[in-house]
Amino acid sequence: xxxxxxxETAGKPGLLLMSSNWESFLDGALDxxxxxxxxxxxxxSQELLAERGHEIVATLTTRMDASLLDKLANLRLIAVxxxxxxxxxxxxxxxxxxxxxxxxxxxxxxxxxxxVALTLSAxxxxxxxxxxxxxxxxRAGRSIGRRHAMSAQRFxxxxxxxxGTAIANRLDAFGGEIAWWxxxxxxxxWPRRESLADLARWSTVLIVATxxxxxxxxxxxxxxxxxxxxxxxxIARGSVIDEDALIAALTAGRLGGAALDxxxxxxxxxDRWRDVPNVILxxxxxxVSDESMTHLREAAIRNLSTVLDGGAVVNEIG
Amino acid sequence: xxxxxxxETAGKPGLLLMSSNWESFLDGALDxxxxxxxxxxxxxSQELLAERGHEIVATLTTRMDASLLDKLANLRLIAVxxxxxxxxxxxxxxxxxxxxxxxxxxxxxxxxxxxVALTLSAxxxxxxxxxxxxxxxxRAGRSIGRRHAMSAQRFxxxxxxxxGTAIANRLDAFGGEIAWWxxxxxxxxWPRRESLADLARWSTVLIVATxxxxxxxxxxxxxxxxxxxxxxxxIARGSVIDEDALIAALTAGRLGGAALDxxxxxxxxxDRWRDVPNVILxxxxxxVSDESMTHLREAAIRNLSTVLDGGAVVNEIG
Numbered sequence: 015x016x017x018x019x020x021x022e023t024a025g026k027p028g029l030l031l032m033s034s035n036w037e038s039f040l041d042g043a044l045d046x047x048x049x050x051x052x053x054x055x056x057x058x059s060q061e062l063l064a065e066r067g068h069e070i071v072a073t074l075t076t077r078m079d080a081s082l083l084d085k086l087a088n089l090r091l092i093a094v095x096x097x098x099x100x101x102x103x104x105x106x107x108x109x110x111x112x113x114x115x116x117x118x119x120x121x122x123x124x125x126x127x128x129x130v131a132l133t134l135s136a137x138x139x140x141x142x143x144x145x146x147x148x149x150x151x152x153r154a155g156r157s158i159g160r161r162h163a164m165s166a167q168r169f170x171x172x173x174x175x176x177x178g179t180a181i182a183n184r185l186d187a188f189g190g191e192i193a194w195w196x197x198x199x200x201x202x203x204w205p206r207r208e209s210l211a212d213l214a215r216w217s218t219v220l221i222v223a224t225x226x227x228x229x230x231x232x233x234x235x236x237x238x239x240x241x242x243x244x245x246x247x248x249i250a251r252g253s254v255i256d257e258d259a260l261i262a263a264l265t266a267g268r269l270g271g272a273a274l275d276x277x278x279x280x281x282x283x284x285d286r287w288r289d290v291p292n293v294i295l296x297x298x299x300x301x302v303s304d305e306s307m308t309h310l311r312e313a314a315i316r317n318l319s320t321v322l323d324g325g326a327v328v329n330e331i332g
Numbered sequence: 333x334x335x336x337x338x339x340e341t342a343g344k345p346g347l348l349l350m351s352s353n354w355e356s357f358l359d360g361a362l363d364x365x366x367x368x369x370x371x372x373x374x375x376x377s378q379e380l381l382a383e384r385g386h387e388i389v390a391t392l393t394t395r396m397d398a399s400l401l402d403k404l405a406n407l408r409l410i411a412v413x414x415x416x417x418x419x420x421x422x423x424x425x426x427x428x429x430x431x432x433x434x435x436x437x438x439x440x441x442x443x444x445x446x447x448v449a450l451t452l453s454a455x456x457x458x459x460x461x462x463x464x465x466x467x468x469x470x471r472a473g474r475s476i477g478r479r480h481a482m483s484a485q486r487f488x489x490x491x492x493x494x495x496g497t498a499i500a501n502r503l504d505a506f507g508g509e510i511a512w513w514x515x516x517x518x519x520x521x522w523p524r525r526e527s528l529a530d531l532a533r534w535s536t537v538l539i540v541a542t543x544x545x546x547x548x549x550x551x552x553x554x555x556x557x558x559x560x561x562x563x564x565x566x567i568a569r570g571s572v573i574d575e576d577a578l579i580a581a582l583t584a585g586r587l588g589g590a591a592l593d594x595x596x597x598x599x600x601x602x603d604r605w606r607d608v609p610n611v612i613l614x615x616x617x618x619x620v621s622d623e624s625m626t627h628l629r630e631a632a633i634r635n636l637s638t639v640l641d642g643g644a645v646v647n648e649i650g
Contacts, residue, residue, distance in 0.1 A: 127482040127506060131452035138449040143614035144459065150602040152615040163621035164445040187502045188445060284468040296461040297470040303481035 028069035029318065030086070036074050039095065043315050047322055048072070060085075072321045074314055077101040083110065091321050095314045097121050097176075097301075099331055100226060108332055115317045117310045118329040119176050121301035125223075126180030128300035129249045132273035133169075133185070133219055135294050136245045137161060162218070165189035170217030172210065172231070173224035173250065174202055181223055193217075196224075214239035222248040222255065234259035237269055245271040249300040252277040264290050275300045346387035347636065348404070354392050357413065361633050365640055366390070378403075390639045392632055395419040401428065409639050413632045415439050415494075415619075417649055418544060426650070433635045435628045436647035437494050439619035443541075444498030446618035447567045450591035451487075451503070451537055453612050454563045455479060480536070483507035488535030490528065490549070491542035491568065492520055499539055511535075514542075532557035540566040540573065552577035555587055563589040567618040570595040582608050593618045 029048035031037055037050065044050075051070055056062035063085040072091040080103035083089065094102055094116040107114055135141070138161055145151075146158045167190035171178045174194040182192050182204055192204045195213040199206055207213040214220055214236045222232060232246065232255040240246055246269065248255055257278040263269035271292035280298055287293055317327050347366035349355055355368065362368075369388055374380035381403040390409040398421035401407065412420055412434040425432055453459070456479055463469075464476045485508035489496045492512040500510050500522055510522045513531040517524055525531040532538055532554045540550060550564065550573040558564055564587065566573055575596040581587035589610035598616055605611055635645050 123483055123507060124481055127452070128456060130506075131456040131458060134445070134449035135453050135458050138446060138614075138617075140449060140453055140458070140612065140614065141462065143617060144612060146615050147600065147613040148602055148605065152599040153601055155599070158615065158617075160620060160622050160625065161617070163442055163623040165441055166621070166623045184505045187505055188448075189441060281470040281473075282465065283471055284466055287466065294458065294462060295465040296456075296458065297464050297476065299456075299461060299476075299479070302478060303484070304478050305481040305484045307478065 027071040027322065028066060030070045030073040030075075032073070032075055032077075036095075039311060040074070040315070041311075043311075044318060047319070072318050074318065075102070078103060080106045083107065083112070091115065091317065091327070093314045093317045094331075095310045098225070104331065113327055114331045115313075115327045115329050116331055117313045120309045120313070121306050122176040122180045124303045124306050125177050125249050125300040126184055128275060128296070129177075129181045129221055129223065129247055130184045132247050132249070132275065132294055132296070133221065133245075134164075136247065136271050136273045136292075137164060137167065137219065141294060167191070167218045168193070168216055170194065170207070170213040170220045171204075172196070172213065172220065172222045173228075174200070174204070174206075175223065175225055177225075177249070178221075178223035181221055210236060211239055215241075217244060219245045219247060222246065222250045224250045224254055229253045230256055232256065232260075234263070237263045240269060242268055243270050245269075245273065247273045249275045252280060252282075261286070261290050264292060267291075345389040345640065346384065348388045348391040348393075350391070350393055350395075354413075357629060358392070358633070359629075361629075362636060365637070390636050392636065393420070396421060398424045401425060401430070409433065409635065409645070411632045411635045412649075413628045416543070422649065431645055432649045433631075433645045433647050434649055435631045438627045438631070439624050440494040440498045442621045442624050443495050443567050443618040444502055446593060446614070447495075447499045447539055447541065447565055448502045450565050450567070450593065450612055450614070451539065451563075452482075454565065454589050454591045454610075455482060455485065455537065459612060485509070485536045486511070486534055488512065488525070488531040488538045489522075490514070490531065490538065490540045491546075492518070492522075492524075493541065493543055495543075495567070496539075496541035499541055508536075528554060529557055532562075533559075535562060537563045537565060540564065540568045542568045542572055547571045548574055550574065550578075552581070555581045558587060560586055561588050563587075563591065565591045567593045570598060570600075579604070579608050582610060585609075 026049040028051045030051045032053045034054055051066055053059050067085040068087050070086050071088055074093045076094055076096050083106050089112050092102055092114045096117055097119060099116050169185050169190055169192045171182055171194040173196050185192055193207050194204055195207045195210050220240050234256060237259055264272060273294040275296045276298055320327050344367040346369045348369045350371045352372055369384055371377050385403040386405050388404050389406055392411045394412055394414050401424050407430050410420055410432045414435055417434050487503050487508055487510045489500055489512040491514050503510055511525050512522055513525045513528050538558050552574060555577055582590060591612040593614045594616055638645050
């Protein structure tokens with residue numbers, strides 16, 4: 015670093031970034047306003063924080079350890095570029111008067127779109143249909159199984175939050191029945207079933223749209239309740255489903271099909287799915303569109319700028 | 333045939349079937365009420381009609397030559413097991429007082445479902461996304477292009493009949509813009525563009541939902557107007573699109589993608605599509621679900637029975 019550049023940056027407030035992803039995400043937008051502190055480049059991150067922690071006024075992250083807060087005496091804003099903030103120490107930050115802002119509900123629409131894309135692709139057997147044309151089987155006069163109509167489906171939505179509601183709103187126009195289950199009853203346009211097991215038995219398509227702490231909710235019993243004629247769609251989190259049980263049920267024909275955007279381990283090993291029939295797989299992209307990424311970035315930049323310029327933070331949590 | 337069975341069938345009114353498909357479709361349902369006259373089994377169909385044409389009171393078909401009518405002096409009903417009756421001689425039959433009944437609008441919902449399935453699969457790049465997971469590319473850390481949000485799409489529907497309207501109703505919940513073009517303006521919930529060329533330039537997804545005589549409507553100019561960032565979806569008829577021009581545009585990258593259920597020649601040769609990028613292909617199944625086939629069959633049986641029992645024909649064309 016030359017003396018000149020050192021002078022230019024001296025006195026700028028610090029923005030802590032913990033991975034290079036977030037620097038790529040900002041793409042230089044705040045370089046002239048903040049001193050970027052790159053935690054991933056430090057040989058000893060504790061040393062870096064001890065030396066420069068007091069400079070840091072803001073951070074951009076989806077994940078933060080509560081212990082890190084103690085090292086950042088002057089932190090004023092945690093900008094979360096997404097909807098979920100379950101991995102950010104909300105209570106500890108609040109006690110310190112640190113503002114947390116997320117990106118609002120920008121991605122529910124994208125995730126719901128993807129859930130319906132997966133659902134339609136599974137019900138209409140699009141991969142098999144494409145293979146029937148591309149392999150020449152159609153040309154050769156071979157037959158292929160007929161689908162069941164969307165209007166004959168019973169869509170069971172697990173978790174009627176923003177995403178579950180957006181999915182139901184999209185499916186409404188297709189004429190099937192819609193029901194849901196979540197741990198708490200609430201007013202809704204669609205009937206709630208008494209239990210998850212009840213919903214699973216009723217559903218021809220079980221769509222997992224839970225949030226928060228629901229690890230292992232869709233276990234072997236729920237999978238068997240959906241059954242050999244049913245399909246499970248997951249756009250929530252991989253850990254919500256017992257994935258080994260899912261694979262076993264698909265392989266044995268005890269579950270009709272699955273369409274998954276999220277996995278127990280990500281990226282999921284391709285070998286794990288090689289011999290599993292009737293699966294549609296996408297690489298955790300449900301919430302990611304060009305437009306939502308632009309929106310996330312703009313919201314993050316706007317919120318980070320308020321630390322310097324004042325003005326209202328958008329989508330403040332709490 | 334024994335004398336006994338001959339006696340049983342003697343005097344039964346004749347039901348003319350022109351292909352074994354329709355006998356499979358009926359699956360014996362009317363065998364005890366009609367004498368089935370199997371035109372495809374005749375060594376000389378003209379001779380068969382000359383001998384037995386006067387016995388025939390009804391036929392089940394989607395396609396009939398006007399000249400055939402002259403051979404069927406006592407024909408009272410043409411039951412069309414589908415929505416389209418463009419290949420049936422409606423005027424000539426009407427002059428003779430012959431009733432024509434189709435299956436009503438049973439399949440618009442199925443076709444619209446499939447159009448939206450193809451549209452979502454194309455916009456969300458489901459085949460590429462699945463390949464990214466299955467090939468191990470995701471696991472290897474390789475990146476994959478981001479989609480554009482459904483809410484950022486402009487859906488252009490060519491032909492706002494029952495099917496086009498059903499497609500628009502389904503897409504409405506996804507938040508994009510919708511417009512349409514057809515030769516005649518009419519009241520609609522979505523704006524009509526001035527011309528097909530105008531609609532094609534405006535659209536990010538052009539969805540072909542025409543009926544009737546529209547061969548070659550989607551020509552090279554329309555395809556180029558949709559352009560390298562656009563997608564064409566066809567669930568109408570293969571002949572509506574200049575398929576050679578479509579393949580050339582896809583191959584040259586002048587058209588972004590296509591999702592097709594219908595083809596210039598059906599079944600389409602698989603070789604024709606082998607090196608064509610960004611296509612989603614299904615074997616002319618848009619209108620075919622288990623439920624719609626059951627409905628078609630029941631409507632046909634009910635209508636054919638009215639010839640014997642009286643009662644009102646459903647879905648009479650007139």
